[in-house]
Amino acid sequence: MHAPGPVWVMGAGLIGTYVGGRLAAAGVDVRFIGRASFGERVAQGLRLSDLDGGRWSVPRLNWHTELPPADPAPALVLLCVKSAATASAAAQLQARLPQGGVVLSLQNGVDNAAQAQQAAPGLQVLPGMVPFNVAQPEAQRLHQGTSGTLMAADAPALRPWVPVFGAAGLPLQLRPDMLAVQWAKLLLNLNNPVNALSGRPLRAQLLDRDWRACTAALMEEALQVLQAAGQPVARLTPLPPRLLPALLRAPTPVFRVLAARMLRIDDEARSSMADDLAQGRPPEIDALCGAVVRLGRTVGRPTPRNQAMVEALSASPLPSRSALAWRQHLTG
Numbered sequence: 001m002h003a004p005g006p007v008w009v010m011g012a013g014l015i016g017t018y019v020g021g022r023l024a025a026a027g028v029d030v031r032f033i034g035r036a037s038f039g040e041r042v043a044q045g046l047r048l049s050d051l052d053g054g055r056w057s058v059p060r061l062n063w064h065t066e067l068p069p070a071d072p073a074p075a076l077v078l079l080c081v082k083s084a085a086t087a088s089a090a091a092q093l094q095a096r097l098p099q100g101g102v103v104l105s106l107q108n109g110v111d112n113a114a115q116a117q118q119a120a121p122g123l124q125v126l127p128g129m130v131p132f133n134v135a136q137p138e139a140q141r142l143h144q145g146t147s148g149t150l151m152a153a154d155a156p157a158l159r160p161w162v163p164v165f166g167a168a169g170l171p172l173q174l175r176p177d178m179l180a181v182q183w184a185k186l187l188l189n190l191n192n193p194v195n196a197l198s199g200r201p202l203r204a205q206l207l208d209r210d211w212r213a214c215t216a217a218l219m220e221e222a223l224q225v226l227q228a229a230g231q232p233v234a235r236l237t238p239l240p241p242r243l244l245p246a247l248l249r250a251p252t253p254v255f256r257v258l259a260a261r262m263l264r265i266d267d268e269a270r271s272s273m274a275d276d277l278a279q280g281r282p283p284e285i286d287a288l289c290g291a292v293v294r295l296g297r298t299v300g301r302p303t304p305r306n307q308a309m310v311e312a313l314s315a316s317p318l319p320s321r322s323a324l325a326w327r328q329h330l331t332g
């Protein structure tokens with residue numbers, strides 16, 4: 001396997017350090033640009049694991065707290081900051097990279113690649129999608145707690161990277177319908193605020209029918225808006241997206257059987273939004289429920305449920321309600 005050149009990870013936190021770490025473990029020259037506080041924990045010996053028992057290690061990460069000189073220029077930059085930091089990170093890259101540098105956004109939401117492209121018009125920013133969860137169970141270990149295939153826009157600049165990611169054991173699927181893929185992921189991410197409000201690990205929260213009903217209510221509203229907007233949604237799950245609300249509302253014993261794959265989650269995995277709240281960082285709610293609210297406005301449809309989540313997750317402290325109370329609040 002021969003990488004076309006060095007990779008930079010811009011915003012090396014959970015996702016960036018895991019994906020970049022897997023590439024580094026496969027021999028790719030990866031430079032990590034992240035916070036000193038995170039680098040102190042992982043840079044002198046990173047261990048990686050996944051839910052299938054895979055284990056990798058990287059003795060030393062090439063860690064930078066500022067952008068390094070672009071000599072040699074990276075052949076690929078993985079943009080892995082949270083949505084609120086997208087524009088500033090992209091502007092920093094634009095100031096350092098040669099014209100036409102390729103940046104792959106590995107972020108949730110549907111707007112990050114476009115925002116980065118606007119902030120860095122001289123670069124080529126492409127959307128990607130990370131389906132799996134990454135947690136940090138120990139200071140020097142990152143763990144992939146759910147499964148799924150990385151996806152990205154089918155652009156010529158990314159084609160040489162497909163065998164590289166494949167050789168690292170993280171297959172990269174290039175898709176012509178990336179916006180539909182991103183909306184499909186966003187639908188699944190509508191569980192993030194619910195998970196954060198529940199205070200529980202993902203698996204425990206998904207095994208509670210009232211919390212699932214909250215996610216179903218948000219998804220149903222989003223699906224109606226997407227349909228009104230004529231926006232296709234890709235199928236990332238065994239069931240098509242339009243059936244997901246009914247699946248979530250099913251009694252728990254039925255859900256356990258029908259959603260066995262969705263429930264293949266490590267007991268301790270939490271959503272990235274729960275991680276944000278735990279660390280006192282602003283949650284990425286505007287990129288998720290906020291995107292549904294904005295699309296609703298463009299097609300003249302109210303989105304009170306997603307709006308309620310934007311307000312709840314923007315409040316400090318978070319409103320404290322039981323699962324049943326949230327279910328009633330969202331579904332009236």
Ligand SMILES: NC(=O)C1=CN([C@@H]2O[C@H](COP(=O)(O)OP(=O)(O)OC[C@H]3O[C@@H](n4cnc5c(N)ncnc54)[C@H](OP(=O)(O)O)[C@@H]3O)[C@@H](O)[C@H]2O)C=CC1
Nearest residue numbers: 011013014015033034080081085107108130132133134272
């Ligand atoms: N965690 C997960 O399991 C999943 C996350 N995602 C998505 O992936 C994206 C990344 O998430 P995640 O890895 O969890 O986020 P993290 O917060 O763990 O990582 C991002 C890191 O980038 C740092 N950062 C921000 N701006 C800069 C900058 N200009 N230069 C250097 N470092 C910077 C942040 O520091 P600081 O906090 O100080 O800003 C933070 O340490 C998000 O869009 C998320 O929704 C998708 C699937 C799963």
Ligand SMILES: CC(C)(CO)C(=O)C(=O)O
Nearest residue numbers: 131132133270271272273
């Ligand atoms: C993987 C998933 C859907 C849930 O962990 C996620 O995207 C996140 O945590 O933001």
